[in-house]
Each structure stands twice: as C-alpha cells, then as structure tokens.
Amino acid sequence: MRAGELTTPVLLADVGVLEANMAAMSTARPGPMLRPHVKAFKCTALAARLADDGHRSFCCATVREVEGMAAAGLGDDLLLANEVVDRRAVDRLGVLVDSGAARVTVAVDSLAAIEVAAAGGIREVLIDVDVGMPRCGCEPADAGRLADQARSVGLMVRGTMGYEGHLQHVADRADRASRTEVAMGLLSAAHAEVGGDVVSGGGTGTWDCNLVVTELQAGSFVLMDGDYARLNLPFTEGLVVLTTVVSARSGSHAALDGGLKALAMDSGGPVLVDDQSGSAGVLICSDEHTTVTGGSWQVGDRVGLRPAHIDPTIAKHEVLHLVDDVTAGGDAEVLASWMIDLRGW
Amino acid sequence: MRAGELTTPVLLADVGVLEANMAAMSTARPGPMLRPHVKAFKCTALAARLADDGHRSFCCATVREVEGMAAAGLGDDLLLANEVVDRRAVDRLGVLVDSGAARVTVAVDSLAAIEVAAAGGIREVLIDVDVGMPRCGCEPADAGRLADQARSVGLMVRGTMGYEGHLQHVADRADRASRTEVAMGLLSAAHAEVGGDVVSGGGTGTWDCNLVVTELQAGSFVLMDGDYARLNLPFTEGLVVLTTVVSARSGSHAALDGGLKALAMDSGGPVLVDDQSGSAGVLICSDEHTTVTGGSWQVGDRVGLRPAHIDPTIAKHEVLHLVDDVTAGGDAEVLASWMIDLRGW
Numbered sequence: 131m132r133a134g135e136l137t138t139p140v141l142l143a144d145v146g147v148l149e150a151n152m153a154a155m156s157t158a159r160p161g162p163m164l165r166p167h168v169k170a171f172k173c174t175a176l177a178a179r180l181a182d183d184g185h186r187s188f189c190c191a192t193v194r195e196v197e198g199m200a201a202a203g204l205g206d207d208l209l210l211a212n213e214v215v216d217r218r219a220v221d222r223l224g225v226l227v228d229s230g231a232a233r234v235t236v237a238v239d240s241l242a243a244i245e246v247a248a249a250g251g252i253r254e255v256l257i258d259v260d261v262g263m264p265r266c267g268c269e270p271a272d273a274g275r276l277a278d279q280a281r282s283v284g285l286m287v288r289g290t291m292g293y294e295g296h297l298q299h300v301a302d303r304a305d306r307a308s309r310t311e312v313a314m315g316l317l318s319a320a321h322a323e324v325g326g327d328v329v330s331g332g333g334t335g336t337w338d339c340n341l342v343v344t345e346l347q348a349g350s351f352v353l354m355d356g357d358y359a360r361l362n363l364p365f366t367e368g369l370v371v372l373t374t375v376v377s378a379r380s381g382s383h384a385a386l387d388g389g390l391k392a393l394a395m396d397s398g399g400p401v402l403v404d405d406q407s408g409s410a411g412v413l414i415c416s417d418e419h420t421t422v423t424g425g426s427w428q429v430g431d432r433v434g435l436r437p438a439h440i441d442p443t444i445a446k447h448e449v450l451h452l453v454d455d456v457t458a459g460g461d462a463e464v465l466a467s468w469m470i471d472l473r474g475w
Numbered sequence: 476m477r478a479g480e481l482t483t484p485v486l487l488a489d490v491g492v493l494e495a496n497m498a499a500m501s502t503a504r505p506g507p508m509l510r511p512h513v514k515a516f517k518c519t520a521l522a523a524r525l526a527d528d529g530h531r532s533f534c535c536a537t538v539r540e541v542e543g544m545a546a547a548g549l550g551d552d553l554l555l556a557n558e559v560v561d562r563r564a565v566d567r568l569g570v571l572v573d574s575g576a577a578r579v580t581v582a583v584d585s586l587a588a589i590e591v592a593a594a595g596g597i598r599e600v601l602i603d604v605d606v607g608m609p610r611c612g613c614e615p616a617d618a619g620r621l622a623d624q625a626r627s628v629g630l631m632v633r634g635t636m637g638y639e640g641h642l643q644h645v646a647d648r649a650d651r652a653s654r655t656e657v658a659m660g661l662l663s664a665a666h667a668e669v670g671g672d673v674v675s676g677g678g679t680g681t682w683d684c685n686l687v688v689t690e691l692q693a694g695s696f697v698l699m700d701g702d703y704a705r706l707n708l709p710f711t712e713g714l715v716v717l718t719t720v721v722s723a724r725s726g727s728h729a730a731l732d733g734g735l736k737a738l739a740m741d742s743g744g745p746v747l748v749d750d751q752s753g754s755a756g757v758l759i760c761s762d763e764h765t766t767v768t769g770g771s772w773q774v775g776d777r778v779g780l781r782p783a784h785i786d787p788t789i790a791k792h793e794v795l796h797l798v799d800d801v802t803a804g805g806d807a808e809v810l811a812s813w814m815i816d817l818r819g820w
Contacts, residue, residue: 137563137820138820191763212763213774215775216482216719216775218480240722240774242774243721264768266721266730374560374561376611377584377585377588377610390741391786391787391790395739396741415741416610417536417786417787418536423609430560442735442762474792
C-alpha cells in the first residue's frame, strides 16, 4: 500500500531513519545502558523493536504506559520515572507486581510518595533527585534520608535518578556537556548517600555527554523532531504528518487537512518536508488545517509536515505507519502500521 | 463520586456553566439559527444535549465527526464545513447519504472538490467563500460560477458559507463588529450569485455581531477558554484539567501530573483555577507535568488548570466528566461522564 491511500492527516515514520537512529544509540549505549523512554512514542510495537536490540528495560511516564508495556510482554524492568501519589493509581501498579506481570520500579522524592508506594504494593523504588530542573526530585541533601525511610517501610532502593531536562536543548555542545557534568555531580553525591546499582537519567540531548548515569532515559532519538534537530546529533528526523491539499488559491496559499490537533505546537509550528526550493512556508496552524504559502500546490496533493516536538505529536494519533521513504509523500510505501497504544492515563 | 476519586489528569466540565452558556446562546440563536460546531468538543453526548434544546443541525470538521454523529442518531443535518477531496474519505460520507443514516452537506470551493463530491455520492453542497481568513474558500467572485458547476454535475446547492475565523478573537467589540460586517458583505454578495436558503458562518467571537448568517457555526461557547474569555462575552469558562500534586518543594515549586499532553499549548499555557490570592502561577508545562510556583501545595492535593484553547485540549482526552462545581477540585461531585467519541480522522 502507498501512503497516498491512507486517510489524512496521518502519521508516518521512516523505517530507515528509525533503524539508523536506533543503531547509533545502541552502539553508544548497548543493552541495559539504554532505558528507552516510551513516553516519546507511546507504542509497544516500537518498544518491542528496541527490545529486539537488547534494550529490555524501559522508562514510563504514566501508569497506563506501565500497564500497556506489561500487557505486551515487555515488563522485564519498567521504571515509572515520576512520582505517583494517588493510591488508586499505585494500586494498579501493585496488581502488576503481585501478579508477576511486570517488574515495576517507581521514582519517589517524598515521604508521602514512599508511603503510598509501600501501601500500594510497590516493592522497588529509585530516589528521584532534583538536579536543576524545577519539576520533581528531592533536594540532593535529602536523598540519603529518603532512602532510609524507604528501606524502613520495606522498600528495596535500587538507586537514584535525576533528569537534567533543562539541559537537553542547550544549543552549544560544550556548554551542554559542562552543565550536565555539574548536574550529574549533584546526582553522584546523592547516590553516594543512597546506594544501589542504578543511576538513571539523561536524554537524547545529553546522550553522549552524560557520563554518570548507568542507564540513559532517552526516547526522542528514535524519530527526532525540530527541537532536537538543531543540536546536530547523530540522529535524524524521521517523523512526518502527511496531509492533503484540500483548497488551493493560485499564487496565494493552500490549506492542508492537518492542523494543531494533529501536530503539537508547544515548541512552535511544523515545517514542510518539501519546502519547494526554500520559497514555501507555514503561515497558520488552525484546529484541523495548516495554511501554507509561497509554493505551488494543487488540490489533492499530499504534503508532509515535520513537527517541532515529537512526543505530544505522536500522542495525538492512533496509528504510526512505517514507510520506506518519509519524504516521498503519498508515494511512500507503507511497510507496517503500529498502534499508538499507550496514550491516555 | 467525587472528582478526587478519578485518575488524574482528567477533564472536568461545570454543568451549571455549560447549561448557562447554552441558554445564553439559544436565546440569541434559537433552533436552526445555531449550527453547533462539534469540532470544539468532539462529544456526541454534548451534541445530544444541544439537540435537546432544539439545535439539531450541526457542523463537523472531519469525516469521523460526521460518521460518529450519524451513528449517534444526530444526523438530521450535518455540514462538513471543510473541503474533503480524497475520494476514499468522500466515499465514507456517500455511504451515510445512500443509507439514509444522515443528511450530509459538504463545503466546496473548487471544481476538483465538486467533482470528488459528486463522484463519491454527495448530493448537497455549500459554496465556501473566502471572507478574509487565509485558509479555505473561493474568491467571492468565483462563487456563482462554482455553484453553476456544482448544479451541472447534479449537486443541490443549499447556499454559501464563509468563516470569519480571523476576526473571532479581535479584542475590541466595535472593531470586531465592523470588520465582521465587511467580511459578511463579501459573503452576501457571493450568496446573491449562488442562491439557496443557507448562509452559514460565524463563531463564538462574532455570536452577536454577525448579522448576516442564517446559522451560526459556534462551538467554543459551550465551555469557553482563556482565549475567548478575554472578549467579555456572556459565556463563562467551565472546563478544567484536574491534576494531582506529585512533588512539592516548600517555598519553591510543585509538580502537577498533567502537562502538554493533557493541555493544548497553541494559545499559551494554562492558568490555575485557584491562584492562591494572585501569588501563584504556572512556570513550565512539560510532556506530562506542569510546574507551579508562588503558592503552597502538599503532595496529593488536587489542582485545577484552565486551558487557553478548548478544542485541542478536549481532543487530548477520552472522557469529559460533568461536575457540580469545577472550582471545587477533588471535592467536586461527578454527575455524568461523557465519552469524547469523535476524536481522530
């Protein structure tokens, strides 16, 4: 089947780009040194492809991701890399642990999170340490005390995690590397107080300059996006939202049938895959349409858009179609269709 | 059930606000003078509530919305208010027409769109006229010719539509009204060449100043959002994404478990329902979290966020829970739970 036979807007991934990105990462971070983050793609079929390459431990961001990975037989070692403090949500994880459906480790950064985890049947945790991003994580100085508290209620403390999310998109590599070293110094110091085998952290942007973590929590590298592409990493963009020109005004503009419900806008608008010799561009994204100008399009043409941010773009779609050449528009051959089956909460 | 028993992030709507907004609109645009746009809420249960008030003709933006409305028994008069030029997509509409499952009218703005509509079994169209928003719609001067072409291939031309989307958020009401009058002047002139009973257009922002359309295509008024709230319309905000504080650093910040996968960011970030006396605010939205600062929160607290843009926020969720008081956080009583069943394409 050709991509042009699919109802647009539709999400396409370039299988060659995907394979090359995975190979580049696997060479640097083989086996369990990479803990792929499924939040980036929310797709168990893609996770299974990573597992085939020897990466069988995964990061999740939501309880549903953990449940879906377990149901897909990918539950060898799942880290919920956020705090979960709602007892009903933790109980869903406890069921997986009790039944042996998955090994589940949960990040904790407070006594409250520890108590809920223990009460809900969680057996293993990481102490989540704030390494400079204002989100989750305890003060580094509190990590050892929290580890003691976790152990005192019967939890196994596997180690620490600390996500330097604020550094992933620092444009200059040397700056990114030096700031990552400082952030990871905080994590190392905390880990010395906590103990355990695991130091988890990092991401696509710090894939080669985070030299502290025992496992890298990267996900976006698989298909990249406009945000990460600016960093000149050895991973290339392979994700496209294919649309159809539904209206065209010669010499003025054309309307494509995919808009901000099909493309995440938090990091800016999309760009055209084929920019028609640099003259064409995106004018507006509205709910269900994108208006493009400066080019020449006919009603019915298939037009590809590259998103600025991969994770929330994929989360808007039900299916990811793998194609032989994502730049070929409607002529691309569809090689496989994978459900985006880890969406929601 | 209380909202605090739901897994967060979760979408809540205030039933009193919803009812008041619908009543205000129904008074101004009773019965078929309002053609509610289901793209705003993608929920047949909410559409059915509007139908109960006498609004039984609806606008749709996608083929799936048309199919879902027909399946829900709400197919009396469905307008797909965009061009659809893919034959497979049009065929799906043709099946509904042939089977009598729905009356379907499609917007057309080119000979190509007319030919595909006729070939796919569509029987009724509106001529879509560009009234100043660079998206879909023909040159006003071409409308009469297109109507003739549509009739020549056997289509019934019900009239015209023209959406002044570029004016919906003009802040000053007098400016908005005068510019709407100019835009609708273009539509009126085109309609004189086209004929038919229907002049369709308008939206929540021009609900009272569009004096030309025979039916208003408004949707966002039902629950409003930050964008529309700035216009001082007689509709109020009733939509909240309820989250849980999963991490809190006293005197610094707290992390909520809903981020940009649960909240549309194309019109900016969300705001706190309870801003704690004006001191608190949103610092960052990341994929699955929102970091807030300047307030006092405890791990486990339920915190509501109001989105800047309603349509794509709702499209990120599977369920809309109706509550008695959306400002009550976890204490709100859940009165009904409606599936967001018109998502996707």
